[in-house]
Amino acid sequence: xxxxxxxxxxxxxGKDMSVAVLDDGTRILxxxxxxxxxxxxxxxxxxxGNNESNLPYFMLAxxxxxxxxxxxxxxxxFAISYVGKGKDERELxxxxxxxxxxxxxxxxxxxxxxxLTTRQASLAIISDAIVRSLxxxxxxxxxxxxxxxxxEREKDALNTMYKMFFAEDILPWQQRFPHLFYKELFRLNGWxxxxxxxxxKPGIVGTWTNRxxxxxxxxxxxxELRRRNPKSKSGAKEHRDHQLLSEDIxxxxxxxxxxxALTIFGLSENMKQMWGQFERLMARRRGQESSEVDIxxxxxVEAPYQFDDKGHTIAPIExxxxxxxxxNLVTALGHKETTPS
Numbered sequence: 648x649x650x651x652x653x654x655x656x657x658x659x660x661g662k663d664m665s666v667a668v669l670d671d672g673t674r675i676l677x678x679x680x681x682x683x684x685x686x687x688x689x690x691x692x693x694x695x696g697n698n699e700s701n702l703p704y705f706m707l708a709x710x711x712x713x714x715x716x717x718x719x720x721x722x723x724x725f726a727i728s729y730v731g732k733g734k735d736e737r738e739l740x741x742x743x744x745x746x747x748x749x750x751x752x753x754x755x756x757x758x759x760x761x762x763l764t765t766r767q768a769s770l771a772i773i774s775d776a777i778v779r780s781l782x783x784x785x786x787x788x789x790x791x792x793x794x795x796x797x798x799e800r801e802k803d804a805l806n807t808m809y810k811m812f813f814a815e816d817i818l819p820w821q822q823r824f825p826h827l828f829y830k831e832l833f834r835l836n837g838w839x840x841x842x843x844x845x846x847x848k849p850g851i852v853g854t855w856t857n858r859x860x861x862x863x864x865x866x867x868x869x870x871e872l873r874r875r876n877p878k879s880k881s882g883a884k885e886h887r888d889h890q891l892l893s894e895d896i897x898x899x900x901x902x903x904x905x906x907x908a909l910t911i912f913g914l915s916e917n918m919k920q921m922w923g924q925f926e927r928l929m930a931r932r933r934g935q936e937s938s939e940v941d942i943x944x945x946x947x948v949e950a951p952y953q954f955d956d957k958g959h960t961i962a963p964i965e966x967x968x969x970x971x972x973x974x975n976l977v978t979a980l981g982h983k984e985t986t987p988s
Contacts, residue, residue: 648728648729648730648738649669649670649671649673649727649728649729649730650669650670650729650730650731650732651667651668651669651670651729651730651731651732651739652667652668652669652670652732653667653668653732653794653795654666654667654732654794655667655790655792655793655794655795656680656793657789657790657793658780659684659747659776659777659780659781659789660773660775660776660777660778660779660780661776662683662684662685662773662776662777663680663683663684664676664677664680664681664683664684665677665679665680665683666680666744666789666790666793666794667729667732667741667794668790668791668794669727669729673727673743674743674744674790674791675727675729675741675742675743675744676741676742676744676746676747677739677741678739678740678741678742681703681741681742682703684773684777685703685705685750685770685773686769686770686773687703687704687705701723701724701725701726702715702719702725702726702746703742703750705770706750706753708764708767710757710762710763710764710767711753711754711757711767714752714753714754714756714757714760714762715753717753717756718749718752718753718756719746719749719753723743723745724743725742725743725745725746726740726741726742727740727741727742727743728740729741744790747777747781748778748781750774751774751775751777751778751781752774752778754767754770754771754773754774755771755774755775755778757771758771812864812865812868812892812893812896812897812900813871813875813891813892813893813897814890814891814892814893814894814897817886817890817891818890818891818892818894819890820886820887820890823887823889823898823901823902823905824856824889824905825905825909826845827909828905828908828909828912829845829848829852830845831909831912831913832852832855832912835912835915835916835917835918835920835921835958835959836917836918836959836960837917837957837959851960857869859904859908859925860901860904860905860908861888863904863907864900864901864904865900872888872891875891876888876891889901907928908925911924911925911928916958917954917957917958917959918952918954918958918959918960919954919958919959920958922952
């Protein structure tokens with residue numbers, strides 16, 4: 648039998664309703680909450696087990712049946728038996744939250760047809776108020792917020808994504824970033840590409856790689872990489888980030904983003920153009936692209952870079968902030984941009 652995992656209360660049309668989420672994700676109104684919302688007592692309640700008791704008893708009046716059958720699928724499960732949360736392990740009855748708009752619709756149709764009894768008239772008033780409330784926000788969203796299930800749902804979805812995106816174990820190192828990726832970055836910034844420079848890349852190349860590749864992965868992946876593969880006190884990581892990615896989901900995503908970056912590199916003459924095109928691509932994905940924007944004149948939105956008259960990156964870094972390794976690298980490469988990543 649299903650069990651309640653989350654409880655809460657929502658207010659519809661000025662009426663408080665007790666709600667819950669079951670362990671299979673079904674959102675329900677508790678029996679007490681539903682009956683109180685419609686000002687009906689639980690006296691004479693029937694136990695679920697046939698089609699009639701699939702609905703609350705106040706929906707079973709003969710004058711309502713034509714309107715109920717017009718809006719409610721008799722095969723739909725509305726009355727649900729479940730076990731309470733924690734110490735409350737009694738067998739309880741609730742109603743699938745999707746029944747609410749159907750109840751309201753049936754009463755409003757009966758009212759419009761002039762077929763409600765005097766005692767039922769108040770139910771149409773309540774139904775009208777509830778429908779107006781639901782027009783602003785859906786019943787599922789209300790229950791998720793009231794019970795705190797929304798956070799659990801998002802957390803579960805994130806964990807599922809992580810299971811697909813990350814490998815269970817650290818994978819052996821393989822060449823994931825082609826030499827062309829770094830060679831192009833050197834070209835765009837006017838740096839000499841030699842075997843020595845290829846092995847000793849400035850730290851800022853790591854910053855660029857994060858911006859171009861890892862920041863473009865699904866939301867939360869970059870933060871999870873930091874958590875799973877933290878830097879040591881010396882600033883080094885034990886593994887390359889790509890060694891943590893799964894072969895079926897993570898690696899193909901990485902390859903796609905590298906290919907995207909290489910395309911942008913090939914269309915650019917210098918770093919200023921490259922970042923301009925990259926930011927324009929990001930703006931397009933956010934739906935903010937303007938047809939009047941000149942790619943070459945687009946300044947980076949988030950990357951805090953300045954450029955010289957050749958479109959190469961300028962980074963005003965104090966020599967005192969550089970490690971001995973990067974100071975030597977500055978001299979070797981003939982530039983001042985070695986911000987460690």
